Amino acid sequence: xxxxxxxxxxxxxxxxxxxxxxxxxxxxxxxxxxxxxxxxxxxxxxxxxxxxxxxxxxxxxxxxxxxxxxxxxxxxxxxxxxxxxxxxxxxxxxxxxxxxxxxxxxxxxxxxxxxxxxxxxxxxxxxxxxx
Numbered sequence: 001x002x003x004x005x006x007x008x009x010x011x012x013x014x015x016x017x018x019x020x021x022x023x024x025x026x027x028x029x030x031x032x033x034x035x036x037x038x039x040x041x042x043x044x045x046x047x048x049x050x051x052x053x054x055x056x057x058x059x060x061x062x063x064x065x066x067x068x069x070x071x072x073x074x075x076x077x078x079x080x081x082x083x084x085x086x087x088x089x090x091x092x093x094x095x096x097x098x099x100x101x102x103x104x105x106x107x108x109x110x111x112x113x114x115x116x117x118x119x120x121x122x123x124x125x126x127x128x129x130x131x
Contacts, residue, residue, distance in 0.1 A: 012127065015063065031104075036104055048098065051095045058092045078131060086124070097114075
């Protein structure tokens with residue numbers, strides 16, 4: 001975080017949920033990578049391994065978008081960060097469905113991630129009213 005981050009930021013429910021989603025995504029990805037990292041019998045790699053990296057990248061980007069939206073003074077720029085946050089959330093949701101098609105025991109944890117993303121979307125809506 002930057003030095004001019006509002007002190008109350010860490011108390012925002014949307015911020016806390018973004019941190020939880022990041023942690024959950026990392027754990028799921030580590031679990032999936034163990035199953036998906038090996039080569040198939042024909043020597044090719046499992047394409048689903050890339051989606052496990054995508055969920056981490058997207059969840060890492062959630063917190064900075066929240067911080068940037070909070071710090072931005074101009075509403076036009078603020079809404080760009082909000083739009084980016086929505087896109088990231090939607091992509092996380094889509095990638096969780098893609099990973100669920102993989103051949104891994106870790107896919108059982110993906111409905112939990114989607115449940116947390118639903119909660120995050122609700123928190124986003126109420127947070128937007130405060131901006």
